Amino acid sequence: MTISVRKVAAAAALSVALTASLAGCGGSGTKDAGREARLGTPAASAPGAAAASPSSSPGAPGAPLAGAPGKAPTLAPGPNGLTPVFERAKQQTDKTVALTFDADMTSDQGPRAADGERFDNPQLISTLRTLKVPSTVFMTGRWAEEYPDQAKAIGTDANFEIANHSYSHHAFKSPCYGLPALDGAAARADVDRAFAAFRKAGAVNTVPYFRFPGGCYDDPALRALSTAKVTAVQWDVVSGDAFASDPDAVAEQVLAGVKPGSVVVMHCTRSAAPVTEEAIQKIVPELRKRGYRFVKVSELIGT
Secondary structure (H helix, E strand, O other): OOOOHHHHHHHHHHHHHHHHHOOOOOOOOEOOOOHHHHOOOOOOOOOOOOOOOOOOOOOOOOOOOOOOEOOOOOOOOOHHHOOOEEOOOOOOOOOEEEEEEEEOOOOOOHHHHHOOOOOOOHHHHHHHHHOOOOEEEEEOHHHHHHOHHHHHHHHOOOOEEEEEOOOOOOEOOOOOOOOOEOOHHHHHHHHHHHHHHHHHHOOOOEEEEEOOHHHEOOHHHHHHOHHHOOEEEOOOEEOOOOOOOOHHHHHHHHHHHOOOOEEEEEEOOOOOOOOHHHHHHHHHHHHHHOOOEEOOHHHHHHO
């Protein structure tokens, strides 16, 4: 696919709009200066952990409880036990890429959903299934409450794994693009509440990964999550799909940024990211043509 300078510039502008209008979810995020020193050790797993079998049924020997974090690979804690942060696979020779999709809905958007605004994107999920693209969906607990049938369908499909994107989509560090901020105790409870929402919906294929709303974090945020035993997952490729109207521009921005081991951030929110599904139809065949293999985040972390 030929890269259009005009379209890439438009996509970059859309990425800026994402920062301003989606409170930074999927933007570059903000971190403190000590981030590099806090990155965990790749491929470290929780004691006895192994990749959970997505096809295991609840109640089967060794099967995870519905909505509980699966025994997927995690990173070792950072210095002083801080939550580790993963952005891109350290093994960068294998041409693998993880497409991730944020299913965003804030705790106060219920009235908008009741008025007909769609925060889901079932056609995107259907296309990912049709194209056989393993994917990681970073879901807010509020989204799972609004769309429990979809949360269960995604969370019981071997093609997907559900990771935690908080319950409320409030900030874990302030300032963060104008998002209301949670203190340490409330932040930790927000993560638990999201996992509880997945459990209530009947999702099984959940993993102990967390994505900060807005991508905003600092040492206190990582410390607040340390007892949750999750790996924080960021990204190295911004799709620019939020509020985009040109799927070609989104596709070209992704194709220009992907490298072996990349994590791409996109959205599973129809009203805020209406052309993501169309962009996927362009991104997937082109990356496969270039020799890339699509994997879930758990496989990238486990390499």
